[in-house]
Amino acid sequence: MNWSRFLRYLSPCFLYSLVIAPVSKAQNVEFLDSIGLQQRMLRFKSQFVSSRNLDILLPVDYFQSGKAYPVLYWMDGQNAFDDKVAYQSESLHFDQIVDKLIRDSVVRPFILVGVWNSEKRYREFNPSKAFEKLNSITKAAIKAEYGGKPLSDKYLSFLISELKPYIDRNFRTLSGAESTTVGGASMGALISFYALLEHPEVFGSAICMSTHWPLSRIKDCNACSDGFVKYLSTVDDTALKDKRIYFDYGTENLDSWYEPAQQKIDKVLDERKLSVQLTTVSHKWQGASHSHADWSQRLSSPLEFIFGLHSDESKADRQYTPGKL
Template sequence: MPTTDFSQSNQFLSSSQPLQLIADPYAETAVSEPEPEPLRLSIQPAAEETDAMPRLERYTMQSAILPDAREVAVYLPTAYAREPERRFPVFYLHDGQNLFDGRKSYMAGHTWRAGETADRETSANSIEPIILVGIANAGLHRLDEYTPTRDAKMGGGEGSRYGRLLIEELKPFIDKHYRTRPQPSETALGGSSLGGLISLYLGFTRPDIFGRLAILSPSIWWNQRSILPLLAETATKPELKIWLDIGTAEGSRHVRDTDRLHRLLLERGWKDEVDLRYRRYPNAVHNEDAWADRFDEVLQFLFPRL
C-alpha cells in the first residue's frame, strides 16, 4: 500500500499565529508563548484490520488545510488487479465512514453498501469498473466543512477549504498512487444531505476537477437556500453530468426545494435523461438505508458501460 508523507514540503503549510505575551509570576519579564507547530500534509496507511474487506485500502489523512485527521478508504474494482495496464474513473464520496463498513458507520450496521453494489453492477455489465474513494467526515466539524456559506445562527462556511483538501491534497495522492483517469469527465463527486450540498457547490465552482455529480437528498435549505442564487448566477453552464434525488418522506419542504433545484437546472440548460436525471422516491426517508437502496441507479447513470 502506498505511503506519502509531505512533511518536508511547505506547499500546504498553514500560516503561523502571532506571538502572544503572557505573564510569568516567577519572573520579572514577560515570556513569549511558543509558536504552534504548523500543520503538514500526511497520508499514511491505516492500521491493518484482522477482517479487512477485500480490495478496500484505508489511510489516515492529516491535512495541512483543515485540522482534523480523517480516514480515507479506497475501494478497488476486481479488474484493477486483473488488468494491470488499465486505468479507471474515480468516484469521491463524502461521509466515508458510512459507505463500506458497518462497524464504522454512524448507525452501526447501516451503510451505503457501496463496494458490494459497485461489484454487483460491474459484474452485471451495467457500469464500467470504477475506483471508489470515501472521505470520512470530521465529526463535530462536519457541518462546518460541508457548508459553502456561513449561516448567521448555525455557523459553518468552511466548504471552500474542504474543497481545497480534496483538490490540492487528496486527489493528487490518489492520482499518483492509483491508475486513475484524472480528467474531469472521469472524476465524480457525491454525497447525501449536507454532502449533497457541498458536492453541488464544488461541482459548480470547480468543474475543471469534477465532471460528474451525485446529489442525494441535498440540504438546499442551508443558509436560506443560498446555494440556489449561486447556481443561477454562474456565468456559463459548466460541463456537468448530474444525478439528483429526494425521498418523498423526507419532508414536503425538502421535496419542494429539490423540485426547485431541478427546475433551475433545466432553465440553465441541462436536459433530463441526457446530462441530468432527477428521481423522487416514494416513501423514502433520510438515512443510509434509503441511499443504499438507490446507489445502484446512481452508478448506472454516472458510469454506464458504453
C-alpha cells in the first residue's frame, strides 16, 4: 500500500487524534467543529488561579502545513468565537474575521488561545502595581467594589508559567516574544497592557481595545487612571523596546470615559518611542460603544496591525480612519 497517499486522505481531525490524543484526553478537549480547528479545553488547572476553560482556534492549514505559528492570547476568551457561551450570546466572531483576513492575504495565520474569565475577573484583571499608585481612599473604594485586592500578578503567573508552556509543548508555535501577543477588550485590555509591561520577555505585542482605565464600573474615576499613568512612568525602557501596541476606544456609553486617560497614556509612550523603537497606534472610533458588536466590527484593524503581511506604521496610520467601522 502507498501509505503516504493513504495518509493524505485521512481527515485532519483523525490525524490530530493520532498526534495529540493522550494530551487531549488528559485535558478533556471538546472539538467545536468537524475537523478540529476549534477546540475547547475544559477546566485547565492552575496552582495560581481557579481552573478555567480555553477556546483555541487553529489556522485552517494547521494539520497540513507542518509550520509553526505566532500566538495570540485573548482575555475573556469565552467571547472569542462561540455565540453559545459568549456574554449576551454575542461573540467577537474571531473565526469568521480571521478566515477572511487570511484568505484576502491581509494577515499571516496565527493560533488564537481564548482564556475564559472567572468569577474573580475584576480582581484578576486589576493591575496590582498600578493599583498601588492610588491614594488610600481610591484603593478602598475599588477593593470594596471588586470584593478584594488585585490578583493580577497571580493571573500573570498562570499565563506565563503554566498556560504558555502548555500551548508551546502541545501545538506548533513560534514561542519567542516577537511572535507572542496578548490582547483583550475593556478590563481584558488593561491586563493585556500590564502583561506586556511586566513580562516583555514573554510578550512582544498587545491589543488593547476600549481599555478600562477608570477601573470602577460605576463611575469615571480619574484618580484610578492616573494610577496607571504613574505606574507607566516607572516602567523601564527595556520593557517597551521593539514592542507593538494597539489601543482604541469609542465615544459612546462606557467608552466615552476613556479618551482623557488614553491621551495621557499616549503622551507618556510618545515621549519614549524613538529611544526604544516602540510602535503604537491609538485610535478613536467615533460613534462606537462598549460592546462586542462594535469590537467585532473593528477587530480586523488590530489584527492587521499585529499580524499584517504588509503592515508598517505609516500604513497602519492610514488604515485606521476615525469613524469607519
